[in-house]
Amino acid sequence: MSGTAWDLTGLLQAEVEALMVGLGLPGYRGRQIFQWVQARRATSLETMTSLSRQLRAELSSRVAVSRPVVARAQRATDGTRKFLFGLHDGEEIESVLIPDEDRLTACISTQVGCPLACRFCLTGLMGMRRNLTAAEIVGEVLLLQDQLEAAERISNLVLMGMGEPLLNFPQVERALRILCDPHGANFSARRITLSTAGHGPGIKKLAESDLGVNLAVSLNATTDAVRDQLMPINKRWPIAVLLEACRAYPLPDRRRLTFEYVLLDGVNDSPDDAKRLVRLLRGIHCKINLIPFNATPDLPDRPSPRERIDLFQRVLGDARLTATIRESRGRDISAACGMLRVERERGGPAPSG
Numbered sequence: 001m002s003g004t005a006w007d008l009t010g011l012l013q014a015e016v017e018a019l020m021v022g023l024g025l026p027g028y029r030g031r032q033i034f035q036w037v038q039a040r041r042a043t044s045l046e047t048m049t050s051l052s053r054q055l056r057a058e059l060s061s062r063v064a065v066s067r068p069v070v071a072r073a074q075r076a077t078d079g080t081r082k083f084l085f086g087l088h089d090g091e092e093i094e095s096v097l098i099p100d101e102d103r104l105t106a107c108i109s110t111q112v113g114c115p116l117a118c119r120f121c122l123t124g125l126m127g128m129r130r131n132l133t134a135a136e137i138v139g140e141v142l143l144l145q146d147q148l149e150a151a152e153r154i155s156n157l158v159l160m161g162m163g164e165p166l167l168n169f170p171q172v173e174r175a176l177r178i179l180c181d182p183h184g185a186n187f188s189a190r191r192i193t194l195s196t197a198g199h200g201p202g203i204k205k206l207a208e209s210d211l212g213v214n215l216a217v218s219l220n221a222t223t224d225a226v227r228d229q230l231m232p233i234n235k236r237w238p239i240a241v242l243l244e245a246c247r248a249y250p251l252p253d254r255r256r257l258t259f260e261y262v263l264l265d266g267v268n269d270s271p272d273d274a275k276r277l278v279r280l281l282r283g284i285h286c287k288i289n290l291i292p293f294n295a296t297p298d299l300p301d302r303p304s305p306r307e308r309i310d311l312f313q314r315v316l317g318d319a320r321l322t323a324t325i326r327e328s329r330g331r332d333i334s335a336a337c338g339m340l341r342v343e344r345e346r347g348g349p350a351p352s353g
């Protein structure tokens with residue numbers, strides 16, 4: 001890509017239109033080109049056959065369409081597909097496709113690495129490398145869609161890959177607006193879930209943005225003493241402050257907040273924790289996603305035994321809280337957050353997908 005070319009992947013439809021008008025072309029050309037890039041997933045002007053050859057030649061030095069590249073792909077026996085995508089500067093991120101009965105969910109990254117250093121998270125061990133641009137975030141989704149058969153379509157997006165989306169809010173917001181454009185990939189906000197470690201002001205900003213996406217909050221503990229240890233961000237925005245921001249999050253009809261809770265053996269998984277959780281969440285329209293911990297030798301904790309997870313769920317259920325246990329997907333392909341990348345740095349198992 002030449003240094004002066006505009007990267008169409010990260011531009012809103014209105015911006016592509018303005019760009020075309022600036023080049024002396026009619027605005028509708030902008031919409032056409034936006035459709036080519038975002039809906040038809042064209043990666044070069046040559047394939048945009050509804051534009052004249054002359055126009056394509058004129059534009060060729062002015063615009064480009066960026067995309068990450070597939071550095072590595074793995075397919076698990078349960079159909080989960082995990083990708084390591086390479087970026088223009090040599091950094092790598094993870095993106096996952098998770099097929100379910102009636103859905104096909106794409107789990108995408110928003111940062112290279114993460115500054116939050118949660119104790120149970122491999123991405124946290126990497127530290128923060130940099131934010132992704134909107135073009136890179138959109139590019140992840142388009143490239144994932146490219147990996148599918150013609151009849152398959154990504155139905156849901158979860159921002160639960162590498163990084164903390166609310167620490168990269170401007171680029172995340174831009175990417176989501178591009179992805180939700182009816183002339184583009186046309187995702188509906190109600191099928192998008194942003195997951196946060198609990199960034200207080202970010203939740204407020206998201207609420208004010210009117211994006212209308214679902215919010216998931218990684219709570220993971222019921223006392224500040226434990227949460228401080230697991231998630232250093234808690235020292236800045238402790239549980240009470242976080243839940244206050246959650247209570248203020250505007251939820252469209254019948255939708256609920258999600259609280260994620262990774263169960264760590266002997267750390268946050270006691271029946272008392274479950275009872276405290278019930279008290280903490282009282283009055284919040286929510287569901288709870290209990291996540292079995294994906295352990296690796298690099299992380300200090302161990303997963304809770306299944307009986308303890310079941311008991312935890314029962315205590316919540318008895319208090320009429322909806323709690324589901326997330327079935328661990330892609331176990332045979334290191335599908336936990338940050339695992340593939342760590343493996344690659346060590347020269348781990350060869351690609352199988």
Ligand code: SAH
Nearest residue numbers: 120121160163164195196197218260293294
């Ligand atoms: N920063 C955001 C999104 C990335 S983490 C957030 O914290 O929500 C996405 C989810 O994966 C979080 O709920 C987190 O608690 C969970 N997670 C991270 N490492 C995990 C592991 N080793 N096993 C199970 N879940 C993990």
